[in-house]
Amino acid sequence: MESKKSEKTLFGVLAEVRNPKELIDIAKTISDSGYRMYDTYSPFPIHGMDAAMKLKKPKLGWIVLGHGLVGFFGAIAMIYFMAVIDYPLNISGKTLMNVPAWVPVTFELTILLSAFGATFGMFALNGLPKFNHPLFNSEKFEKVTDDGFFVCIEATDPQFEVDKVRNLMEKAGAVHIEEVYDE
Amino acid sequence: MSKTYEYVHEPELVKGDHNFKSITALVTDINLRPTPAGWYIAFGISNILLLIMLVAIGYLIWEGTGIWGLNTPANWGWAIVNFVWWVGIGHAGTLISAILFLFRQNWRTAINRFAEAMTIFAVMCAGIFPAIHVGRIWVIYWVFPIPNQMAMWPNFSSPLLWDVFAVSTYFTVSLLFWYVGLVPDLATVRDRIKSKVGKVVYGTFALGWRGSNRHWWTYEKAYMILAGLATPLVLSVHSIVSFDFAVSIIPGWHTTIFPPYFVAGAIFSGFAMVLTLMIVCRKIYKLEDIMTIDHMEKMNMILLVTGMMVGFAYLMEVFIAWYSGVEYEKAIFMLRATGPYAWAYWIMITCNVLSPQFFWVKKYRRNVALTFVISIIVNIGMWFERFVIAVTSLSTDFMPSSWGYYSPTIWDVLTYVGTFGLFFTFFLLFLRFLPMVALAEIKNVMPQADPHNYDKNGNFVPPSVDVPEPIRGETDR
Numbered sequence: 001m002e003s004k005k006s007e008k009t010l011f012g013v014l015a016e017v018r019n020p021k022e023l024i025d026i027a028k029t030i031s032d033s034g035y036r037m038y039d040t041y042s043p044f045p046i047h048g049m050d051a052a053m054k055l056k057k058p059k060l061g062w063i064v065l066g067h068g069l070v071g072f073f074g075a076i077a078m079i080y081f082m083a084v085i086d087y088p089l090n091i092s093g094k095t096l097m098n099v100p101a102w103v104p105v106t107f108e109l110t111i112l113l114s115a116f117g118a119t120f121g122m123f124a125l126n127g128l129p130k131f132n133h134p135l136f137n138s139e140k141f142e143k144v145t146d147d148g149f150f151v152c153i154e155a156t157d158p159q160f161e162v163d164k165v166r167n168l169m170e171k172a173g174a175v176h177i178e179e180v181y182d183e
Numbered sequence: 184m185s186k187t188y189e190y191v192h193e194p195e196l197v198k199g200d201h202n203f204k205s206i207t208a209l210v211t212d213i214n215l216r217p218t219p220a221g222w223y224i225a226f227g228i229s230n231i232l233l234l235i236m237l238v239a240i241g242y243l244i245w246e247g248t249g250i251w252g253l254n255t256p257a258n259w260g261w262a263i264v265n266f267v268w269w270v271g272i273g274h275a276g277t278l279i280s281a282i283l284f285l286f287r288q289n290w291r292t293a294i295n296r297f298a299e300a301m302t303i304f305a306v307m308c309a310g311i312f313p314a315i316h317v318g319r320i321w322v323i324y325w326v327f328p329i330p331n332q333m334a335m336w337p338n339f340s341s342p343l344l345w346d347v348f349a350v351s352t353y354f355t356v357s358l359l360f361w362y363v364g365l366v367p368d369l370a371t372v373r374d375r376i377k378s379k380v381g382k383v384v385y386g387t388f389a390l391g392w393r394g395s396n397r398h399w400w401t402y403e404k405a406y407m408i409l410a411g412l413a414t415p416l417v418l419s420v421h422s423i424v425s426f427d428f429a430v431s432i433i434p435g436w437h438t439t440i441f442p443p444y445f446v447a448g449a450i451f452s453g454f455a456m457v458l459t460l461m462i463v464c465r466k467i468y469k470l471e472d473i474m475t476i477d478h479m480e481k482m483n484m485i486l487l488v489t490g491m492m493v494g495f496a497y498l499m500e501v502f503i504a505w506y507s508g509v510e511y512e513k514a515i516f517m518l519r520a521t522g523p524y525a526w527a528y529w530i531m532i533t534c535n536v537l538s539p540q541f542f543w544v545k546k547y548r549r550n551v552a553l554t555f556v557i558s559i560i561v562n563i564g565m566w567f568e569r570f571v572i573a574v575t576s577l578s579t580d581f582m583p584s585s586w587g588y589y590s591p592t593i594w595d596v597l598t599y600v601g602t603f604g605l606f607f608t609f610f611l612l613f614l615r616f617l618p619m620v621a622l623a624e625i626k627n628v629m630p631q632a633d634p635h636n637y638d639k640n641g642n643f644v645p646p647s648v649d650v651p652e653p654i655r656g657e658t659d660r
Binding site for chain 1: 202203204207328334335336337338339340342344345348349352355356359360362363367370371373374375386387390391392393394395396397398399400401402403404405408409412413415416419423426622623624626627631632633634635636637641643
């Protein structure tokens with residue numbers, strides 16, 4: 001048994017709690033004990049978890065702003081090039097710089113690019129798609145998308161020691177604790 | 184002493200004794216069960232209609248737009264009517280998912296997935312009409328700003344080009360929004376499904392979602408930004424569709440009320456369509472605990488409000504026509520109500536303005552059968568609204584000598600009927616294979632999801648509202 005385990009690398013210690021409140025509590029305990037490489041898992045976002053885990057605000061807004069600006073100026077540049085420089089159409093002597101008529105297309109492209117930024121920026125910041133993850137090796141963890149609430153302290157944390165972590169989780173009221181290996 | 188006021192309780196969003204597990208089972212079991220026979224029957228009928236549409240479009244491409252009932256002066260007929268009608272229906276989904284999200288209307292969680300799917304398929308149906316009406320469909324790419332053999336670019340001053348951008352952006356953003364919402368629920372199906380193929384397919388689209396709260400934190404941010412982006416978008420799309428009419432100088436079209444009037448009409452018809460579909464699905468799939476009568480009542484209120492807005496716009500149009508003093512403008516509104524298309528005008532008024540008036544009465548708002556009937560009547564009325572706008576203004580324009588009566592041909596009818604085949608083919612696939620309720624979101628609005636509803640030992644304590652003692656008024660003393 002021991003020799004079999006040593007071939008795999010330990011990913012972390014996974015603990016299950018019963019409900020959102022206990023998950024918040026255990027997250028607070030863990031982050032107050034100085035752990036940094038840990039994560040909580042739940043079927044839906046939990047109100048107040050960002051404060052309990054001391055999460056920083058995501059940089060997503062800046063990504064969206066960047067994309068939006070590209071959409072905005074890109075649209076104006078495109079229309080300017082096409083309608084004024086490359087193939088100007090003189091229609092009853094009306095101005096080529098018909099800026100009010102450019103508003104709809106500029107608006108739509110700004111929204112379109114911002115939405116791309118928001119969607120793909122979110123997936124990129126979350127490191128998704130990632131089809132394989134050590135946590136998927138745990139049978140219990142399947143519940144996480146149904147009604148399971150989990151917390152996992154990862155082995156890469158500088159403070160990580162299996163016994164200490166197990167102890168902490170037991171004291172914090174976890175109902176099930178297991179070690180997860182990266183196969 | 185009698186109480187001077189009554190405390191109004193907010194109705195529970197999920198009825199019945201449900202926990203997270205039973206909600207997951209209620210929704211995803213529909214995807215995991217073997218396909219019911221009724222589904223095959225409905226799918227078969229939809230496929231036949233879809234085939235009819237493909238034949239009608241094939242013949243149109245072969246023969247040209249001459250097979251339609253278009254004539255001069257009525258150069259726009261059912262194609263534009265159907266386009267605007269389907270796009271309008273497509274407005275409810277994003278309104279429910281984006282605007283109601285920003286307003287923290289938690290009841291949206293029961294119907295948003297459903298309505299967003301409806302939006303996407305309705306916009307697909309809508310997009311067909313402008314694409315096929317161009318005549319030479321093999322050069323349809325001329326509408327996009329990509330180099331072509333004429334070395335010309337599209338005309339950025341044309342509302343028809345704005346439409347290309349508006350509708351394609353709307354479709355793409357709605358699709359992204361829908362998919363972002365779907366990812367956690369696809370992961371739920373991935374973790375519950377037994378078949379190997381199913382695991383791979385759902386797993387691929389779930390992108391390896393594992394419910395991490397670090398992910399949820401960014402996810403919620405993205406969801407909010409998308410809602411913020413979709414809100415002006417949903418209002419802009421039908422505004423731009425209305426520019427197709429309003430920017431021209433045809434009497435009855437050239438009015439500034441068109442953008443808000445079109446948007447109100449779009450929300451009106453979209454909610455009606457959501458109701459039609461919801462009332463059938465909640466019955467068949469036994470989702471009455473999630474899509475409750477309270478939801479139906481709230482949507483009926485929106486029908487009433489938007490129906491009144493549409494009615495106000497009809498009145499305002501007539502008033503402004505008179506007030507403007509423009510002869511042609513006055514004439515067209517007289518002709519709409521009394522001319523060759525008066526039948527269509529009065530169908531429109533009856534369906535859109537009069538039929539929702541039932542919903543002033545609470546008993547009727549909570550009546551499933553009546554709501555179902557009215558939701559269909561509203562969409563018939565909204566179809567006639569677009570018909571009245573498009574056809575009357577063209578067929579009886581400036582010069583009486585050029586007036587002509589417009590009637591559709593069998594090909595107009597078959598193309599329109601066929602789009603229902605396209606819509607329901609996709610919608611049935613959606614009902615069969617995707618979770619039709621946003622699970623993660625509905626769990627989030629259940630009282631069990633709030634950490635404050637647990638006591639010190641971690642046991643669930645249902646929230647109770649303290650109703651304050653009535654304060655005695657002056658009259659009670």
